[in-house]
Amino acid sequence: xxxxxxxxxxxxxxxxxxxxxxxxxxxxxxx
Numbered sequence: 001x002x003x004x005x006x007x008x009x010x011x012x013x014x015x016x017x018x019x020x021x022x023x024x025x026x027x028x029x030x031x
Contacts, residue, residue: 002023002025002026004023004026005023005025005026007025008023008024008025008026009023009024009025010022010023011023011024
């Protein structure tokens, strides 16, 4: 779950050998 919106599903995107957690609901990169 996304800590920002509290209900969105956090997707894990791997790019350039770095993992990025992204929430499509609030459109923010968590990390």
